[in-house]
Amino acid sequence: MKAMILSKIALLSENPVPLTFVDIPRPEPGPGEILIQVAACGVCHTELDEIEGRTPPPVLPMIPGHQVVGQVAGAGTGAERFVVGDRVGVAWIFSACGTCDYCQSGLENLCTEFRATGRDAPGGYAEYMTVPETYAVRIPDRFTDVQAAPHLCAGAIGYRSMRLTGLSNGQSLGLTGFGASAHLVLKMVRHTYPDTEVFVFTRTPAERSFALEIGAVWAGDIHEESPENLHAIIDTTPVWKPVVESLKNLKPGGRLVINAIRKENFDKAYLLNIDYPAHLWMEKEIKSVANVALSDVSEFLELAASIPIIPEIQTYDLADANTALLELKSRKIRGAKVLHVKKLR
Ligand SMILES: [Zn+2]
Numbered sequence: 529m530k531a532m533i534l535s536k537i538a539l540l541s542e543n544p545v546p547l548t549f550v551d552i553p554r555p556e557p558g559p560g561e562i563l564i565q566v567a568a569c570g571v572c573h574t575e576l577d578e579i580e581g582r583t584p585p586p587v588l589p590m591i592p593g594h595q596v597v598g599q600v601a602g603a604g605t606g607a608e609r610f611v612v613g614d615r616v617g618v619a620w621i622f623s624a625c626g627t628c629d630y631c632q633s634g635l636e637n638l639c640t641e642f643r644a645t646g647r648d649a650p651g652g653y654a655e656y657m658t659v660p661e662t663y664a665v666r667i668p669d670r671f672t673d674v675q676a677a678p679h680l681c682a683g684a685i686g687y688r689s690m691r692l693t694g695l696s697n698g699q700s701l702g703l704t705g706f707g708a709s710a711h712l713v714l715k716m717v718r719h720t721y722p723d724t725e726v727f728v729f730t731r732t733p734a735e736r737s738f739a740l741e742i743g744a745v746w747a748g749d750i751h752e753e754s755p756e757n758l759h760a761i762i763d764t765t766p767v768w769k770p771v772v773e774s775l776k777n778l779k780p781g782g783r784l785v786i787n788a789i790r791k792e793n794f795d796k797a798y799l800l801n802i803d804y805p806a807h808l809w810m811e812k813e814i815k816s817v818a819n820v821a822l823s824d825v826s827e828f829l830e831l832a833a834s835i836p837i838i839p840e841i842q843t844y845d846l847a848d849a850n851t852a853l854l855e856l857k858s859r860k861i862r863g864a865k866v867l868h869v870k871k872l873r
């Protein structure tokens with residue numbers, strides 16, 4: 529099968545072609561696993577974190593990709609949940625232990641044995657992949673393959689972030705950064721919390737106008753003060769400046785939710801600008817979002833299908849994954865990037 533593999537950790541600025549297009553044997557599903565013929569796989573900022581070594585795969589080479597949509601093409605012994613031809617998706621959660629307190633209470637995203645698709649196990653930048661059947665999700669008919677892909681990470685983690693804000697209808701929400709995840713959160717909020725006003729902070733003018741186009745009431749640069757203080761802000765940027773700058777825009781008791789698996793370190797010194805009275809006093813909170821639970825993925829897919837939320841997407845061939853990653857790094861973003869591996873539906 530054809531696949532894009534990561535063999536060496538390096539910064540994109542040193543190696544702008546981090547993935548290699550290869551022909552390797554198709555994987556065999558083990559006990560309890562299904563084989564998936566990949567139709568589409570979303571491109572996520574976390575892939576940059578894997579490639580550049582902020583959350584590197586424990587073994588190399590590795591096939592990245594954790595927003596996978598495809599069809600069941602086979603099953604290992606004991607895997608009976610799906611039949612060949614079923615359409616399924618695989619998100620960032622590849623597996624967890626299934627037995628610890630976290631797993632037993634729907635917090636498998638916090639399990640110490642959490643394994644991530646495309647980092648700890650081969651992912652969807654390939655024609656085929658295998659996954660434990662428990663961690664595959666059904667894809668609603670409402671979406672084409674490429675439309676469903678961004679929902680599996682950008683959407684699901686956006687949904688989890690939204691839940692972690694504790695927001696209720698009518699309370700104001702800020703979004704710092706306006707890539708794949710934030711644009712889906714904006715679309716979701718407009719339906720789930722119709723009286724909530726959304727304020728977007730992003731440094732690129734194109735993203736600001738895109739945000740206003742799809743329903744933000746205000747859009748400004750990262751360092752700007754919003755016209756009013758906000759109940760909650762979700763930060764989807766890979767850097768530190770927005771963390772400090774967001775805190776000043778929170779109301780008393782407001783919460784900043786950081787939706788990033790890793791932050792880059794080049795602007796970490798910006799944290800020294802934290803001013804306790806302006807940024808933290810008055811019971812302001814900072815909370816991170818770690819991974820996704822299976823329920824985030826399936827609940828968000830159902831919600832997105834019922835609204836519906838159709839993501840704005842740009843598609844690339846599997847062999848052009850490096851181009852998609854470079855464009856993501858240089859913030860040439862409008863919506864979500866998806867590798868269209870095979871036209872199935
Ligand atoms: Zn992701």
Ligand SMILES: [Zn+2]
Nearest residue numbers: 625628631639
């Ligand atoms: Zn566990």
